[in-house]
Amino acid sequence: MTTTPHPCLAEKEQLQKEFEEFSYIVSHDLKAPIRAISNLSAWIEEDLGEDLSPDVKQNIDLLRNRTARLERMIEALLQFSRATRTDMEIVPVSVSELIDELRDELPENVGLNLPEELPEFITYKLKLKQVLRNIMQNAVTFTDKNQPCIFVAWYQQDGMITFSIADDGQGIPEDAYEKIFSLFYTVSPKDALDTVGAGLAISKKIVQFVGGSIRAEANQHGGTTVHFSWPSSIQTLN
Missing domain, CATH: 1.10.287 (Helix Hairpins)
Structure with a gap:
């Protein structure tokens, strides 16, 4: 039958x-x-x-x-x-170790300002790493500093961990805060920088897939801060 x-x-x-x-x-x-x-x-x-x-x-x-x-x-x-179909293994993750791995991918002139402790939890390791990588590399690409610095912060509330990745670069216009998460959008002309404008769009797709949110705003350093929330427990995922 x-x-x-x-x-x-x-x-x-x-x-x-x-x-x-x-x-x-x-x-x-x-x-x-x-x-x-x-x-x-x-x-x-x-x-x-x-x-x-x-x-x-x-x-x-x-x-x-x-x-x-x-x-x-x-x-x-x-x-x-x-973005939401590959590298979906769920494993214990140390964000401190992830950032140490990403530090090696950044230019030597980039400084990293980190909190004393970073979270450890079970989640999509490679997806979280990809989001952190895209945001940090974006901060390095769009900078006017000879020795740029990236500032990392986080807090946990209501089952979500919110990460804040700030830079001290040239900043972006306020009307571009939403646009930078669109595929192929770049604030600077594409001829001026070797970028296609996809990293933040991919990051947004991943963050929304896990049930989080992502946004950008100006910061006290004169640059841009990208905030994104991520479930602190895999059980909170849909």
């Missing part, structure tokens, strides 16, 4: 299939022609030889820059789509 799958299970399997198809299209079918364009520009430059005029050289460099950015945007879109 055959059995009919439960409607919810069948829908979940269909969504998973659609997601896998989407991931394949993004990672293969879209990237391939972009790489071909980049290769073609290199071949054209090689064929033209040393007699390349400054204008032609500039246009070829611009084409190569745009294709590289488009490839990074496609990769960011893929990461955004996978």
